Amino acid sequence: MKSQETEVILKRILVGVLSISILALPAFAQTTSEPKTKKPNIVYFLVDNTGWGSFGVYGGTVATPNIDKLASQGIRFNNYNVEAQCTPSRSAIMTGRHPVRSGTTSVPWPGQGKAGMAPWEYTIAKLLSDSGYATALYGKWHLGDTQGRLPNDQGFDEWWGIQNTWFEAGYTQWPLFKESGLPVPMIWEGKKGQQSKPVMPLDLKIRPIIDEKYIIPKTVEYIKKNAAADKPFFVYVGYSEMHEPPMPNPNFSLKSKARGGVFADLIAEMDYRVGQVMDAVKEAGVEDNTIFIFSSDNAGGGASPQIGGATNGPFRGDFFNTPFEGSMRVPAMIRWPGKVPSGVVTEEMFAAVDWMPTIAGMVGSSNLVPKDRPIDGIDASNFMFGKSKTTGREYYPFFGIDGQLMSIKWKIYKTIYRYAQSPVSIQQPFVTAQIPMIYDLSSDPHEDNNLMYTDLTLGWVYAQNFKWIDGYERSVKEYPNIKVGEDFKGYPKK
Known part of the structure; x- marks a missing residue:
């Protein structure tokens, strides 16, 4: 046999042996080089009592370049619906359930007793935690002010903010407050598995600077920390404005280009803070894999007529003038570059109760949405991804x-x-x-x-x-x- 023929035969034998060896490898060895699907990060920026017509893209007269940019990069809802007050709206976002089912239909008042969500409720924070996310809340909670009903009991790894509402900042200005016997309102913090603790007073000194000095910096640091650790994160920002008492930050007071007084100053700062968080996501290198949601919990007006401004767009009604559209229809938008189509403005109906199942669908965790209770929210993830022309919501x-x-x-x-x-x-x-x-x-x-x-x-x-x-x-x-x-x-x- 010639040497060349021998060489060809040996090569064929070697190739056959290698082929058999590769086929014999266990399945995991054959797939280790395939990229794994990475969970998207989620930033939910929730503003307080800010009506439909407050921002440039909704016809507002105060310049809001950051919010307008966010809207242009994703889907902007013209028919987004919320609940009657802060507590029910936040309950709906957290649970995907109408607040009437959860005993959270109204804001609890001092001395009323235990209120807020029962620990049994399954929140979006619990769902994302069970999906491998780091979770945090900075700002306003308003879904329970007793141990066992605070954010670190409801799925958040950590939190810093207030248990109830911003108008508690003004309680101690009244001379007879001390005689009421109520504790001084405080800002709290807590971690999962531990009891929350008060960290500083909530008063009129901190009210105008709390977003600048605490809520936004803590949010930015959290984004950077988890992005650096390559850990998927969910951060829920309970921004303070436009809630009572509306107090402009000194750096923005009487400086709005719109020269519209308190209302213009508050909107201008709000837009700046949204921009800071948007920049943090970009600088952390995770912009393309971060779902950014921006919405309001309630309409404007009602309790804050002194700040001026027509905030509820072309609709009748305001915060307390229910159930007209101006009381329930507020701004909302969502961005996820490359996944959520950009430049979409929709009249499709969407609601606060829909965020929980929709977010679950977007991150591949629909299997975790509870089946042992009524879930009123609709999974509109296909609409968010541009795969459906409708959200699926016909009733609200x-x-x-x-x-x-x-x-x-x-x-x-x-x-x-x-x-x-x-x-x-x-x-x-x-x-x-x-x-x-x-x-x-x-x-x-x-x-x-x-x-x-x-x-x-x-x-x-x-x-x-x-x-x-x-x-x-x-x-x-x-x-x-x-x-x-x-x-x-x-x-x-x-």
Whole structure:
């Protein structure tokens, strides 16, 4: 046999042996070089009592270049809906459930007793923690002020901020406050597995600088720390403005280019702080893998008329003038470069309760959304990714602070069963209409023309509402709503 033929045969044998060896390797050895899907980071920037028309992209007159840029880089919602007050809106975001189910339909008042979410509730922070995320909250909580009902008990690894609301900053200015026997309002911090502790007083000295000196720097540091550690993170920013008492930062007071007074100063600073967090994400090198959500928890007006400014856009109603669109429709936007399409402005209906299942869908953790309780939120992740033309939400029910139904939006029609009178709605009782009022929001966004006063042929819309009402009532029989402050442990297993 010639030497060349021998060499060819030997090469063939060697190739065969190598092929057999490779095929015999265990599966993990064959796939170790394949890239793993990395979980996206999540920044949720939640502003307080800031209405639909506050920013440039929503027709506002104060320059908001950072917020406008954020909106242009993702999806901006024109029909994003929230709940009646701070506590119910934040409860909806956290749990994906209407607050009436969780006993969180209204803001708890001092001396009222235990309130907020029961520890049994499964929050978006718990879901993301169970998905391998580092989780943190900086700023306002407002979902419980007793040990066991604070952020570090509800899925957050750490938190720094206030238990309840910003107007507690003004309590100690009143001479008789000491005689009330209430403790001095404090700022708190805590870590998972430990009891939270107070760290400094919440007063009018810190009120105008708390975002600048604490909330934003802590958020920025958290982003940098986890990005450097290559750890997926969820940071929830409970920004302080525009909540009572509205107090401009000295660096922004009377300096807005709009020269609009307190309102303009607060919006200008808000935009600057959003820009700081956006820059932190970019500088940390994780911008392309970070979901950035920006929204408000409630509409403007009502309790803060002294700051000026028309904040609720073209809609009727404000914070207390419910359930008109100006009280429930607020700004919201989401960005994820390369995943969420940019430059989208949508009239699709979306709501606070939808964030929990939607975020779960976007990070691949839908399997963790609870199935042992009613979840009212809709997973709109396909819409966020540009894979669907609709969010999937056709109905939006609005409950009052008493836990009773006030209105139902179905597609373009809004049916109002009860409403607050104006002016000064906060001083007025709810009124029940003799015949529920129906408005066509597509042609009458200001809700001026009650079609059931001018044209009774629209009565068929009630049938659509009863479909939702019947389904809700059946679910309540099966899963009774949790009472305020109840130490709820769960529904009987089936």
